[in-house]
Amino acid sequence: MADARHYHRLPSPLRMKRGGELLHAQLAYETWGTLSPHADNAVLILPGLSPGAHAASGPHDPSGGWWEAIIGPGKAIDTERWFVLCVNSLGSCKGSTGPASQDPATGKPYGIEFPELTLEDAANANQYLLDALGIARLACLVGCSMGGMTALAQMLLHPRCTRAHISISTAPQAQPFAIAIRSLQREAIRLDPNWNNGSYDDAHYPEAGMRIARKLGVITYRSALEWSGRFSRIRLDSDARDEDPFAFEFAVESYLEAHARRFVRSYDPNSYLYLSRASDWFDIAEYGGGSVAAGLKKICIEHALVIGVDTDILFPIEQQKAIADGLAEAGAQVDFVALDSPQGHDAFLVDTDRFGAEMRRFLDTLDTTGSVGV
Amino acid sequence: MADARHYHRLPSPLRMKRGGELLHAQLAYETWGTLSPHADNAVLILPGLSPGAHAASGPHDPSGGWWEAIIGPGKAIDTERWFVLCVNSLGSCKGSTGPASQDPATGKPYGIEFPELTLEDAANANQYLLDALGIARLACLVGCSMGGMTALAQMLLHPRCTRAHISISTAPQAQPFAIAIRSLQREAIRLDPNWNNGSYDDAHYPEAGMRIARKLGVITYRSALEWSGRFSRIRLDSDARDEDPFAFEFAVESYLEAHARRFVRSYDPNSYLYLSRASDWFDIAEYGGGSVAAGLKKICIEHALVIGVDTDILFPIEQQKAIADGLAEAGAQVDFVALDSPQGHDAFLVDTDRFGAEMRRFLDTLDTTGSVGV
Numbered sequence: 054m055a056d057a058r059h060y061h062r063l064p065s066p067l068r069m070k071r072g073g074e075l076l077h078a079q080l081a082y083e084t085w086g087t088l089s090p091h092a093d094n095a096v097l098i099l100p101g102l103s104p105g106a107h108a109a110s111g112p113h114d115p116s117g118g119w120w121e122a123i124i125g126p127g128k129a130i131d132t133e134r135w136f137v138l139c140v141n142s143l144g145s146c147k148g149s150t151g152p153a154s155q156d157p158a159t160g161k162p163y164g165i166e167f168p169e170l171t172l173e174d175a176a177n178a179n180q181y182l183l184d185a186l187g188i189a190r191l192a193c194l195v196g197c198s199m200g201g202m203t204a205l206a207q208m209l210l211h212p213r214c215t216r217a218h219i220s221i222s223t224a225p226q227a228q229p230f231a232i233a234i235r236s237l238q239r240e241a242i243r244l245d246p247n248w249n250n251g252s253y254d255d256a257h258y259p260e261a262g263m264r265i266a267r268k269l270g271v272i273t274y275r276s277a278l279e280w281s282g283r284f285s286r287i288r289l290d291s292d293a294r295d296e297d298p299f300a301f302e303f304a305v306e307s308y309l310e311a312h313a314r315r316f317v318r319s320y321d322p323n324s325y326l327y328l329s330r331a332s333d334w335f336d337i338a339e340y341g342g343g344s345v346a347a348g349l350k351k352i353c354i355e356h357a358l359v360i361g362v363d364t365d366i367l368f369p370i371e372q373q374k375a376i377a378d379g380l381a382e383a384g385a386q387v388d389f390v391a392l393d394s395p396q397g398h399d400a401f402l403v404d405t406d407r408f409g410a411e412m413r414r415f416l417d418t419l420d421t422t423g424s425v426g427v
Numbered sequence: 428m429a430d431a432r433h434y435h436r437l438p439s440p441l442r443m444k445r446g447g448e449l450l451h452a453q454l455a456y457e458t459w460g461t462l463s464p465h466a467d468n469a470v471l472i473l474p475g476l477s478p479g480a481h482a483a484s485g486p487h488d489p490s491g492g493w494w495e496a497i498i499g500p501g502k503a504i505d506t507e508r509w510f511v512l513c514v515n516s517l518g519s520c521k522g523s524t525g526p527a528s529q530d531p532a533t534g535k536p537y538g539i540e541f542p543e544l545t546l547e548d549a550a551n552a553n554q555y556l557l558d559a560l561g562i563a564r565l566a567c568l569v570g571c572s573m574g575g576m577t578a579l580a581q582m583l584l585h586p587r588c589t590r591a592h593i594s595i596s597t598a599p600q601a602q603p604f605a606i607a608i609r610s611l612q613r614e615a616i617r618l619d620p621n622w623n624n625g626s627y628d629d630a631h632y633p634e635a636g637m638r639i640a641r642k643l644g645v646i647t648y649r650s651a652l653e654w655s656g657r658f659s660r661i662r663l664d665s666d667a668r669d670e671d672p673f674a675f676e677f678a679v680e681s682y683l684e685a686h687a688r689r690f691v692r693s694y695d696p697n698s699y700l701y702l703s704r705a706s707d708w709f710d711i712a713e714y715g716g717g718s719v720a721a722g723l724k725k726i727c728i729e730h731a732l733v734i735g736v737d738t739d740i741l742f743p744i745e746q747q748k749a750i751a752d753g754l755a756e757a758g759a760q761v762d763f764v765a766l767d768s769p770q771g772h773d774a775f776l777v778d779t780d781r782f783g784a785e786m787r788r789f790l791d792t793l794d795t796t797g798s799v800g801v
Contacts (some may be wrong), residue, residue, distance in 0.1 A: 086766040098459060165672055165673075169672070205482075227659065227660070228651065228654070228655050228659075228660075229651075229657075229659065229660070229677065229678075229679035230646070230650075230651035230652035230654050230655070231651075232660075232677050232679050232680070233642075233646050233654070233679050233680070233683060236675070236677070236679075236680045236683070237639065237642050237643060237646065237683070239673055240638070240639065240642070241615070241639055243673060244638075244639070246620075261618040262494070263616065264614075264618075265611065265615055265618070266638065268607075268611050268614070269611060269643065272604070272607050272608065272611065276604075277602065277603075277604035277605075277740065277743060280602070280603040280607070281602050281603060281604070284603040285602075285603065285604075286600065286601070286603070286606075286710060286712075296677055298539055298543070299539075299617060299704065301610070301698060302707075303603065303606050303610070303707065304603075304608055305607050305610075306610045307602035307605070309607060309610070309611070327674060330673065333676075333677065335662060338660075359513060366651065366740065370649060377740040425521050
């Protein structure tokens with residue numbers, strides 16, 4: 054299978070925020086476009102929880118990426134102008150080191166012996182990659198969902214890492230509704246006997262738990278409004294109920310089932326647990342004496358675009374507004390855009406026309422070094 | 428333990444909408460106040476999925492009921508004026524016949540041999556009770572959540588059963604977001620190996636599945652807004668994480684846990700499956716040639732109060748608006764009240780001050796026969 058990923062070796066040991074360390078860890082990433090001689094045209098994209106580094110197609114991997122509509126020649130993130138990178142988060146399972154990776158100490162997968170992971174650790178790992186590539190300062194750091202929290206951490210811990218920032222459908226701290234959802238997803242995985250305290254294999258895989266976790270994810274990634282229009286009360290053309298009185302009957306049920314089926318075996322359950330918990334832990338207020346605004350005020354960037362949608366129940370629009378206000382307070386020139394996309398949290402993956410238009414407009418105002426043009 | 432429940436024997440066989448029948452079935456109910464000589468002061472309350480008939484305390488059961496703040500002498504539903512009844516839904520497990528009841532044909536619990544249940548069946552059962560009590564016409568029929576759908580069914584199938592109606596946080600049909608949530612709750616129960624195709628006992632009980640189902644319920648019964656104010660990021664004072672790296676850490680997690688613990692062993696999992704599926708099936712449009720409005724137009728009442736809250740994600744306020752519009756179109760005088768209670772779907776159980784005030788005002792306008800006074 055085509056694979057365009059590069060792998061960057063992180064310092065060993067890699068010391069982590071909560072005291073643990075990793076030996077011989079690596080980050081997987083892909084790139085598109087060409088880095089300028091002054092290394093001043095780089096745009097780093099940090100995805101949400103589940104996608105890997107393959108954000109777009111390219112010569113080494115022509116398959117469509119998770120943000121194919123956004124990244125490419127002449128697209129919103131124009132690879133003829135920008136050197137675009139997308140990183141698979143530390144702790145994930147798409148090429149970067151995570152709980153499914155081999156523990157050098159035992160020769161077996163880490164499982165839950167993987168050290169406690171925070172989004173700050175993921176942010177630091179990203180920064181090591183930029184340093185190694187000679188990118189002293191990004192033109193723009195783009196973070197979506199969980200990646201948006203990692204981006205905030207990276208800008209806070211590495212104040213000069215970027216000139217501009219695009220923050221998409223994310224939050225400055227985890228709030229209790231999102232914590233409750235994620236906690237329940239983790240509980241579903243952990244209650245599956247096959248999870249077995251993190252020791253499973255393909256033959257004994259916590260599939261039931263992962264199905265529930267993923268379906269709950271999809272439910273909270275979309276919106277009631279979208280589904281009412283899309284599925285209404287359409288029924289499946291199936292007679293499965295003859296055999297199973299509780300078989301799926303409505304179109305929305307088979308939609309969730311298809312999503313779960315695509316995901317379940319493609320994502321490591323322990324990675325899910327670690328990144329989910331890291332998202333709960335994230336709180337920019339830790340850096341501001343308990344205040345989100347004070348935490349955000351420590352971020353030094355020139356220009357930001359903050360986008361959210363008002364049907365997002367997982368990362369409500371008020372949280373994007375808080376980011377926009379905080380970055381403005383910190384001295385950045387901030388565009389805040391609340392889209393009325395019906396697709397909820399996932400809108401940035403689906404309503405790419407509107408998200409793309411906003412990003413294109415924003416990126417067009419930056420000169421090649423990420424500053425606002427005159 | 429004190430018990431104020433009465434039991435009404437339903438006709439045997441009781442024929443059901445989808446073709447099945449029940450032998451020797453019964454309905455559990457409680458009453459408060461005194462039926463007037465003309466039997467014209469009766470108010471019937473239909474609860475949501477989980478509560479039983481014990482809506483309020485009384486001489487035979489002094490323990491607090493699920494709507495204690497609303498029902499009683501001098502309260503919003505004034506038992507000095509009204510003869511108040513509350514019925515445990517057919518199919519539930521709080522005294523009425525349901526899947527946990529003994530099947531006369533086998534002497535064992537029905538389990539999933541219980542016939543397919545609809546809210547129309549529950550509505551018909553309620554009507555048999557009223558007939559037996561000599562209540563030709565209710566002064567007011569009150570339905571909350573699932574009970575609100577049953578109430579719509581009862582008014583549609585028995586057009587002269589009530590003069591007035593209070594509709595609370597309910598829907599004229601199940602929409603795909605609610606179907607998705609309920610489908611996932613049912614899946615969690617059915618995936619629990621202890622569910623065992625509906626054959627379990629106390630020693631082999633699908634506790635894990637029920638915990639997930641209940642927690643998901645609680646998450647969708649409340650609102651992100653309320654939880655942000657109530658729990659913020661408060662952490663538990665616990666060192667459980669020393670032993671279990673994914674132990675609960677946030678206050679919101681222990682709140683969900685406490686809710687699940689109270690519920691899990693007190694509610695029959697098969698009842699949950701049956702009533703949950705019945706809620707998905709409910710669609711007033713079936714009676715209106717595919718149109719909700721046309722279905723509602725068949726309901727003949729004089730006066731209605733329709734209440735919802737705008738933070739309800741399970742039964743969105745637009746659905747209560749559709750009920751109000753449809754009943755008005757049908758000729759009723761309708762008060763529609765959209766409360767901004769932060770508690771989401773559960774607000775009618777929590778924000779009893781505001782719900783009570785609206786109901787009191789509405790009931791005060793009715794004469795003792797449920798008509799609007801002059």
